[in-house]
Amino acid sequence: xxxxxxxxxxxxxxxxxxxxxxxxxxxxxxxxxxxxxxxxxxxxxxxxxxxxxxxxxxxxxxxxxxxxxxxxxxxxxxxxxxxxxxxxxxxxxxxxxxxxxxxxxxxxxxxxxxxxxxxxxxxxxxxxxxxxxxxxxxxxxxxxxxxxxxxxxxxxxxxxxxxxxxxxxxxxxxxxxxxxxxxxxxxxxxxxxxxxxxxxxxxxxxxxxxxxxxxxxxxxxxxxxxxxxxxxxxxxxxxxxxxxxxxxxxxxxxxxxxxxxxxxxxxxxxxx
Amino acid sequence: xxxxxxxxxxxxxxxxxxxxxxxxxxxxxxxxxxxxxxxxxxxxxxxxxxxxxxxxxxxxxxxxxxxxxxxxxxxxxxxxxxxxxxxxxxxxxxxxxxxxxxxxxxxxxxxxxxxxxxxxxxxxxxxxxxxxxxxxxxxxxxxxxxxxxxxxxxxxxxxxxxxxxxxxxxxxxxxxxxxxxxxxxxxxxxxxxxxxxxxxxxxxxxxxxxxxxxxxx
Numbered sequence: 001x002x003x004x005x006x007x008x009x010x011x012x013x014x015x016x017x018x019x020x021x022x023x024x025x026x027x028x029x030x031x032x033x034x035x036x037x038x039x040x041x042x043x044x045x046x047x048x049x050x051x052x053x054x055x056x057x058x059x060x061x062x063x064x065x066x067x068x069x070x071x072x073x074x075x076x077x078x079x080x081x082x083x084x085x086x087x088x089x090x091x092x093x094x095x096x097x098x099x100x101x102x103x104x105x106x107x108x109x110x111x112x113x114x115x116x117x118x119x120x121x122x123x124x125x126x127x128x129x130x131x132x133x134x135x136x137x138x139x140x141x142x143x144x145x146x147x148x149x150x151x152x153x154x155x156x157x158x159x160x161x162x163x164x165x166x167x168x169x170x171x172x173x174x175x176x177x178x179x180x181x182x183x184x185x186x187x188x189x190x191x192x193x194x195x196x197x198x199x200x201x202x203x204x205x206x207x208x209x210x211x212x213x214x215x216x217x218x219x220x221x222x223x224x225x226x227x228x229x230x231x232x233x234x235x236x237x238x239x240x241x242x243x244x245x246x247x248x249x250x251x252x253x254x255x256x257x258x259x260x261x262x263x264x265x266x267x268x269x270x271x272x
Numbered sequence: 273x274x275x276x277x278x279x280x281x282x283x284x285x286x287x288x289x290x291x292x293x294x295x296x297x298x299x300x301x302x303x304x305x306x307x308x309x310x311x312x313x314x315x316x317x318x319x320x321x322x323x324x325x326x327x328x329x330x331x332x333x334x335x336x337x338x339x340x341x342x343x344x345x346x347x348x349x350x351x352x353x354x355x356x357x358x359x360x361x362x363x364x365x366x367x368x369x370x371x372x373x374x375x376x377x378x379x380x381x382x383x384x385x386x387x388x389x390x391x392x393x394x395x396x397x398x399x400x401x402x403x404x405x406x407x408x409x410x411x412x413x414x415x416x417x418x419x420x421x422x423x424x425x426x427x428x429x430x431x432x433x434x435x436x437x438x439x440x441x442x443x444x445x446x447x448x449x450x451x452x453x454x455x456x457x458x459x460x461x462x463x464x465x466x467x468x469x470x471x472x473x474x475x476x477x478x479x480x481x482x483x484x485x486x487x488x489x
Contacts, residue, residue: 004380006365007373028405032391032398039393039434110388111406112365180299269367270286 015262018114026117030124033096037125048132052088056081056136063201071203074232075144081137082231083200083224089130089159090166090220091191096122097170098187101178105272115265116258119174123163130159137231151230158226161250165219168253171261178264178272199224204239212242219253222246275339276458277363281372282336284358288328332358336372357462360384364460378457381408385462387447392436396427396446399435403450417453424475425449445472452479 038044056077063069064076071079097119101108104118141148169190177183198220199207207215215221222243228236332355340346348356361367363374364382389406390399400421404414422428425445435443 004365004376005373006362006369006376024410025405028402028411032394032402035398036391036393104389106385107389107406109366110385112382113406180302182299266368269361 022113025113030121033125048129052084052133056084059201069202078140082228086162086223086227087200089126090162092126093122093166094170098173101174109269119170148231149233154230162223164254165250168257171257175261175264178268212239216242216245219246219250274342276342276377277340278375279338282369283371284333285370286330288330360462380458381454381456382460383451386451396431421449421453
C-alpha cells in the first residue's frame with residue numbers, strides 16, 4: 001500500500017512521482033481547454049486561422065506597405081507570417097497560463113493535484129492553434145512559390161524554445177498572480193508591447209549590429225529569427241551569438257519559473 | 273493495530289489581515305508594508321514583532337493528534353470556525369500544515385464540494401469525464417462506470433446538453449453521481465451530502481450506506 005506523509009515541505013522526488021501519477025489529469029484539462037475554446041461560436045475553429053491572418057495583414061500593411069521596411073527577396077507577408085506563428089504561440093501560452101490559477105481557483109481550494117499542471121496545459125491548446133494557423137503560412141508559401149529546404153526540420157526544436165520561454169514566464173506570472181493580482185494587468189501589456197518590441201513586423205537584420213546582442217535579451221528574438229532562418233531558405237541568416245543568448249535565457253526562465261512555482265504552490269490554497 | 277491515518281501535533285497557522293483583504297493585497301500594499309516594516313526596524317531595532325502592525329496570527333489548528341484504524345469511521349463535529357474544514361484540507365493535501373505531520377496509508381479521495389471543476393459550457397457527458405479525472409479516477413474507470421453514473425443521476429435525456437442549461441438540482445445530481453462512484457480506500461467528506469431534493473437525498477444516503485457495507489466486508 002502506498003503511504004503518504006503530509007508535512008511542511010515536500011521533497012523533489014515526491015514532486016516528480018506525483019506529476020507522473022497525475023498525467024491523466026493533464027490530458028483531461030488540456031482536452032477541456034480545447035473543447036471549451038470555441039463553444040457557442042458560429043465559425044468555431046476558423047477563429048484560429050482568422051486571428052493570425054488579420055494580424056499578418058495589419059503588420060504587412062503597416063511595416064511593409066506604409067513604413068516600406070526592406071524584406072530582401074522574401075515577400076513581406078511571408079516574412080511576417082513566419083514570425084506571427086511563433087509569436088501567437090508564445091502570447092497565447094503566456095496569457096492563458098498567467099491567468100490559469102486564478103481562473104481555476106475553485107479547483108485549487110477544493111481538490112489536490114500538482115498545481116503546475118494547470119498553467120502547463122495551456123501549451124496544448126496553443127499548440128493546436130499553432131498547427132491550424134500553420135495552414136496560412138503553407139498557403140502563402142505555395143502562392144509565392146517559396147519552397148523551404150531541409151532546415152524546416154528544426155522547427156519543432158524552435159517551437160520547444162518558444163514553449164520554454166512562455167511557460168517559464170507563465171509560471172512566474174501565474175504564481176505571482178495568486179498573491180498579487182497586479183500581474184493580470186501586466187500580461188496584456190507584455191503581449192501588446194512585445195509584438196512591436198520583437199521582430200514580428202520587421203526583419204531583425206534592421207537592428208544595428210552593435211545592438212543585436214542586447215536585442216537578443218528578449219528570448220523571442222531568437223525564436224523568431226530561428227523560424228525565419230528555418231523557413232525562408234537562404235534569404236534569412238541567423239545571428240548566432242544572439243541566438244545562443246536567447247536559448248540560455250529561455251532555459252533559465254523556464255527553470256527558475258518552475259522552481260518558484262513549486263516553492264510557492266503549497267501556499268496557493270491559502271492565499272488565492 | 274493498523275492505523276491508516278495518523279496525525280501528530282498537527283497545527284495550521286493563518287495570517288489574517290492578508291486573508292481579509294483578498295484581492296486588495298496588491299504589490300503596492302505589500303511594498304508599502306515592507307517599507308513600513310523596515311522603517312520600524314530602523315527606529316526600534318529591538319522590538320520583537322514588527323509584523324503585528326497590521327497582521328494577526330490565527331491558529332486554526334493546534335496540537336491535533338489522532339489515529340484512524342482500518343475499517344473505522346471518524347466524524348468530526350464542532351461549531352463554525354472550529355477548524356473542521358481546515359483539518360480536512362490538510363488531510364486531502366490541499367494545504368500544508370504549519371507544524372506536525374500526517375501519515376496516510378491508501379488511496380485517498382476527498383469530497384469537500386461536489387462538482388469541483390465542472391465547466392458550464394461542457395455537456396453532461398464531457399463533465400463526467402472531466403470531473404472524474406479531477407477526483408482522481410482514470411479514464412478506464414470512468415468509462416466502466418459511465419452508465420452507472422448516468423443512471424444514478426437520472427439524467428439520460430440531458431447527457432449532451434451543456435450543464436449551464438441544467439437546473440441547479442440536475443447539476444448537483446450529476447456532480448454527486450460522479451463523486452458517489454469513487455472507489456477510494458480512504459474517503460474524506462465535508463458537508464456534501466446535503467444536496468438535491470428529498471428523493472435524491474434518499475438515494476444519496478443509500479449510496480452512503482453501501483460504502484459502509486463495502487468497508488465491513
